[in-house]
Amino acid sequence: MTARIIDGKAVAADLRQRIAARVATLGYRPGLRVVRVGDDPASGVYVRNKDKAAKEVGFDSATIALPATTTEAELLGVVAQLNADPAVDGILVQLPLPPQIRADIVISAVAPEKDADGFHPLNAGRLASGQPGLVPCTPKGVMHLLAASGAVLPGARAVVLGRSNIVGRPMAQLLLAADCTVTIVHSRTRDLPAECRRAEILVVAVGRPEMVRGDWIAEGATVIDVGINRLADGKLVGDVAYAEAAARAEAITPVPGGVGPMTIACLLENTLDAAIARRK
Numbered sequence: 001m002t003a004r005i006i007d008g009k010a011v012a013a014d015l016r017q018r019i020a021a022r023v024a025t026l027g028y029r030p031g032l033r034v035v036r037v038g039d040d041p042a043s044g045v046y047v048r049n050k051d052k053a054a055k056e057v058g059f060d061s062a063t064i065a066l067p068a069t070t071t072e073a074e075l076l077g078v079v080a081q082l083n084a085d086p087a088v089d090g091i092l093v094q095l096p097l098p099p100q101i102r103a104d105i106v107i108s109a110v111a112p113e114k115d116a117d118g119f120h121p122l123n124a125g126r127l128a129s130g131q132p133g134l135v136p137c138t139p140k141g142v143m144h145l146l147a148a149s150g151a152v153l154p155g156a157r158a159v160v161l162g163r164s165n166i167v168g169r170p171m172a173q174l175l176l177a178a179d180c181t182v183t184i185v186h187s188r189t190r191d192l193p194a195e196c197r198r199a200e201i202l203v204v205a206v207g208r209p210e211m212v213r214g215d216w217i218a219e220g221a222t223v224i225d226v227g228i229n230r231l232a233d234g235k236l237v238g239d240v241a242y243a244e245a246a247a248r249a250e251a252i253t254p255v256p257g258g259v260g261p262m263t264i265a266c267l268l269e270n271t272l273d274a275a276i277a278r279r280k
């Protein structure tokens with residue numbers, strides 16, 4: 001068997017088009033502000049892509065670039081201004097932040113109703129207790145991909161490899177809310193391959209190039225690879241050894257072109273949802 005490819009570029013393009021169509025009916029432009037501190041090159045690429053995608057769907061989007069020497073108090077001041085600005089519906093502070101700034105303090109300072117990343121502890125708590133709120137973009141994108149792939153979630157054994165606040169934990173909560181039987185596994189799990197082989201749906205977010213091998217995959221599984229790793233030769237690979245996994249899976253996301261495009265589309269979706277909720 002060779003797996004069906006789950007085309008994240010196509011699913012993301014379709015979602016962006018639906019967002020643009022909705023924005024055109026609103027009578028105002030949802031406002032997104034992306035705050036970048038310092039000059040991490042990867043962050044620069046992400047921030048530019050977010051701004052471009054936001055403008056393409058008709059948002060009022062701007063990037064606020066602050067120097068690497070910005071203090072925590074200065075950044076909190078910028079966040080407070082954005083919280084108070086009625087034209088701003090979504091705020092995203094790009095991570096990582098320089099070492100003098102505590103990310104958790106900044107994340108908690110963003111108004112929960114403008115938390116386009118879904119990282120605020122109030123939104124994390126809402127997700128964990130089954131209440132509506134803003135949900136982290138990457139796991140939300142994975143749920144869209146699973147829906148597009150036709151995966152049947154209720155009762156399915158889902159395994160999430162990775163336990164970060166950005167992906168693993170919210171991913172597990174979303175799968176649980178969709179009635180999967182969810183297991184979270186991580187670097188301290190005993191016999192990771194055996195745990196992964198139990199998965200009908202396997203979501204991998206560990207940040208280790210090609211760590212998940214073909215024999216970790218059950219025949220017929222749906223495999224979602226959140227990893228994007230650049231090898232020394234410049235090649236982009238996921239956290240899953242793609243060719244080996246595709247020989248056993250029923251469906252799989254490629255890297256690039258799988259989860260990556262969904263994250264930005266879901267940031268736009270969150271900002272639109274925040275705008276509609278806040279301005280109603």
Ligand code: GUN
Binds near residue numbers: 263
């Ligand atoms: N850095 C890497 N991924 C993300 C993300 O989803 N949101 C933010 N704010 N920073 C990131």
